[in-house]
Amino acid sequence: MTLGLCLLTTLLATAPARAETPQQAVQALLNSIQQVKEMEALSPEEARANRAVMDRALTHLDVAEVSQKTLGKHWKRRSAEERQQFTQLLGELFRYVAFPNSAKFFRELTIEYQDNSKDGTAATVPVVVHHKDEGEIRIDFDLLENDRRWRVVDVILDGVSMRNNLRTQFYQILKKDDFAGLVQRMQDRLDTARGGGS
Numbered sequence: 001m002t003l004g005l006c007l008l009t010t011l012l013a014t015a016p017a018r019a020e021t022p023q024q025a026v027q028a029l030l031n032s033i034q035q036v037k038e039m040e041a042l043s044p045e046e047a048r049a050n051r052a053v054m055d056r057a058l059t060h061l062d063v064a065e066v067s068q069k070t071l072g073k074h075w076k077r078r079s080a081e082e083r084q085q086f087t088q089l090l091g092e093l094f095r096y097v098a099f100p101n102s103a104k105f106f107r108e109l110t111i112e113y114q115d116n117s118k119d120g121t122a123a124t125v126p127v128v129v130h131h132k133d134e135g136e137i138r139i140d141f142d143l144l145e146n147d148r149r150w151r152v153v154d155v156i157l158d159g160v161s162m163r164n165n166l167r168t169q170f171y172q173i174l175k176k177d178d179f180a181g182l183v184q185r186m187q188d189r190l191d192t193a194r195g196g197g198s
Contacts, residue, residue: 055095093189093190110130124140
């Protein structure tokens with residue numbers, strides 16, 4: 001009896017945690033983003049803590065999916081190494097550009113979660129925020145479920161898709177330049193956001 005109870009306790013303890021809901025994934029993302037601080041004038045300890053918050057926020061984004069969709073038809077033409085490089089750079093741009101800018105926007109806002117919709121492994125979580133200057137703003141978070149985890153793959157602000165906006169920018173650059181040129185522009189933007197260093 002004792003052995004059986006012990007085995008049951010062990011099995012329950014090692015069972016995978018229940019997957020969070022799409023809304024919980026969005027809440028976790030926004031909670032992390034709200035804690036991100038501006039890079040300037042941070043002590044080394046504060047910078048490390050800030051990096052940890054940004055890393056946590058990034059786990060709620062499917063950067064690989066966003067990378068593939070934003071590069072669109074150009075994704076298939078890239079080698080595995082180039083895809084990895086692009087995905088890593090895009091993730092770093094989320095950390096050092098998108099998250100600090102979003103933190104400024106979300107930090108003082110009241111966020112109301114609306115009824116979300118789910119269709120298999122896809123879900124949309126709509127939120128309404130109240131901005132003192134811009135009034136009521138609707139934001140839709142599109143998510144996909146993979147390996148029992150919901151991750152954000154697009155953010156639609158007042159009808160404008162983040163993913164489509166990025167794809168438009170990347171396509172415009174690729175019309176004038178090659179893939180290496182796009183990567184260099186992304187790296188330059190990242191270096192500027194980091195203050196000239198890593």
